[in-house]
Structure formats: structure tokens, C-alpha cells
């Protein structure tokens with residue numbers, strides 16, 4: 001690939017990428033971009049087409065149509081195809097497979113060009129950076145899973161790729177180790193200024209790592225944005241459901257308003273008579289006591305309270321999850337309380353919805 005000039009173009013830009021297998025479209029008009037030093041997470045359930053997208057960008061899979069640009073230069077469309085090894089792309093997968101017969105230093109130096117001295121300098125710099133300066137002569141089998149993972153990161157970063165593609169790179173690590181390795185990895189990647197496209201099916205991982213999340217479903221990117229926005233302003237019920245448990249309160253629109261047991265909600269974009277779903281996460285339901293049937297005083301933020309009886313309460317470690325059977329229609333709503341709160345089955349309590357955390361979606 002020609003040496004790039006300074007440009008305002010995103011480091012990686014993918015436009016209208018499509019790929020079908022046996023007549024089934026698994027990547028459907030995918031567009032995304034990643035700037036230098038930025039992490040974009042391609043987030044979606046298993047089988048939605050994330051890895052196929054990554055493989056096309058890496059150059060190991062050919063798209064049916066669409067364009068891939070690196071620093072404003074065409075890398076691949078249906079006519080041009082820069083080979084994988086010339087794309088300045090580093091790869092990291094769950095199965096990071098260090099070469100077992102090479103030392104740590106040998107593994108890191110594997111893809112490096114230059115004099116012996118230059119290679120040794122880069123290897124030393126990276127080993128120091130990942131906190132394993134004394135491991136140069138060790139062999140992969142002598143290292144723990146977390147250490148091997150860090151060496152794999154150093155190996156992928158050694159040739160200073162412009163882009164790093166990571167496919168579920170942390171899923172082989174145990175839980176306690178994973179958060180630390182994620183944070184360290186992020187720090188090193190940011191320092192190197194690499195543009196990162198990370199594939200994951202774990203919302204927590206995407207929330208933790210991403211500057212931008214691209215939410216993918218059935219081959220389509222259904223929403224893109226900063227983690228906060230994707231989490232707090234989901235485009236539809238399924239996008240909301242991907243991040244957490246949901247409660248659904250059904251309703252029908254009359255005069256632009258939905259009448260529910262929790263009061264009225266605005267539904268401006270829904271036609272008269274249309275069915276809607278008020279969607280709210282368990283952590284945004286507030287609970288109050290019965291006070292001989294009087295219940296709480298509604299506030300502008302919480303609106304009208306509705307009564308339910310406790311069906312089940314469980315302590316989940318950080319919070320308690322209480323399930324209620326609601327008086328108004330017998331449905332179950334779940335509320336999470338950030339402490340130990342284990343009311344007895346059958347106890348009447350009142351629920352209020354945090355109205356600024358409710359989403360109103362057409363059914």
C-alpha cells in the first residue's frame with residue numbers, strides 16, 4: 001500500500017459492505033468509520049455478522065460489494081484488492097495462538113522488519129510497556145493466560161499497524177483478570193494511536209471499551225453512537241433489551257397520548273389507535289410502601305404510582321431484584337433496588353416509573 005499522507009479522513013472507513021452466503025445476506029449494507037486512537041465496538045448477538053465484517057476488513061474474506069478505505073486510500077472494492085498483509089492491520093482473536101516454538105521476544109519480533117537492533121529495541125519497548133520486561137526469553141507455555149494475552153497484544157502492535165481488529169479477544173480470560181487486561185490493553189492501544197475495531201457480544205465489554213458502539217442485528221447496523229447514547233436512547237425495544245432486562249407496559253394511543261396505570265405518556269409519532277409499549281429498565285422503577293392503601297405521593301418525575309404485590313425477591317450480589325404482580329392487569333414487573341431489599345411474597349407495594357427513563361415505542 002502506498003505511504004499515506006496526513007489526512008482528515010478517518011483511519012478506517014467502511015462503506016456499504018455486503019456479503020451473502022448461500023443466498024443469505026449476513027452483512028447488509030454495513031458502513032462505519034474509526035478515527036486514529038479511537039475504539040469502535042461492533043456489538044451484537046452471536047451470528048449477526050460481526051466476524052464476517054471483520055474478516056472482510058482484514059482482507060481474508062471478500063465482500064460482494066462495498067468499499068474499505070484506510071487513511072482515505074482505497075484498500076478494497078470490487079475491482080481493487082490490496083492483499084491482507086499489505087493493509088497495515090493488526091489482528092487479535094480469542095484464540096491468540098502464540099507460536100509455541102518461539103520465545104516471547106521471537107513471537108513479538110515475528111512480523112517486524114528492520115535491522116536486528118531496531119527489532120530488539122521495539123520488542124524491548126513493548127515488553128516494558130506491557131509490564132513483562134523479564135519475559136523475553138520465556139516460552140508461551142511458561143506464561144499464564146493473561147500474560148500470553150498481553151504478549152499477543154505486543155505481537156500485534158509490534159509492526160505499528162494503523163488499525164487493530166479484535167474479535168472477542170478477552171473471552172478466554174477469567175472474570176477477575178479480564179477487567180484489568182481490558183483496561184491495560186485500552187491504555188496501550190490509545191498510546192499507540194491505533195484505530196481499533198473490536199467485536200463483542202457482551203454489552204458490558206462494549207460499554208467499558210468503546211468510544212463508539214455500532215449495534216448490529218441480522219447483518220445490519222441498527223444504531224451507532226457513544227456508549228451513553230446507545231444505552232440511554234435505544235432506537236427500538238430490541239436495542240434496549242440487548243443491554244438489560246426490560247419491563248413492558250402496553251398501551252394504545254388516543255390524541256397523541258398513551259393512557260396507562262402509571263398515567264399518561266406522550267406518543268407523538270404513533271398514529272391514533274396505534275399500540276405502543278412503554279419500556280423501562282428494572283433499575284428505573286421506584287418502590288414505595290403501601291401506607292394502608294394510600295401509597296406514595298406522585299411527583300412530576302415519577303407520575304402516577306400503581307400497586308402490585310411481591311411475587312419474588314432475590315439478592316443478586318450488588319442489588320436486589322423484586323418481581324411484582326400488578327393489580328391493574330396481573331402482569332409481572334421487575335424492579336431492582338441497589339441494596340439488600342427482600343420483601344415477603346404477597347406484600348403490597350407501590351411502583352413508580354422514572355419518566356425520564358421510559359421509552360415509548362410503537363408495537
Ligand SMILES: Nc1ncnc2c1ncn2[C@@H]1O[C@H](COP(=O)(O)OP(=O)(O)OP(=O)(O)O)[C@@H](O)[C@H]1O
Pocket residue numbers: 021022026044045046047048049050051052053201
Ligand atoms: N464461510 C461461510 N459460509 C457460510 N456461512 C457462513 C460463513 N461464514 C459465516 N457464515 C454465517 O454467517 C452468519 C454470520 O456469521 P459471523 O461469524 O459473521 O457472526 P458473528 O456475529 O461474528 O457471530 P459469533 O459471535 O458467533 O462469531 C452466521 O450465520 C454464519 O453461520
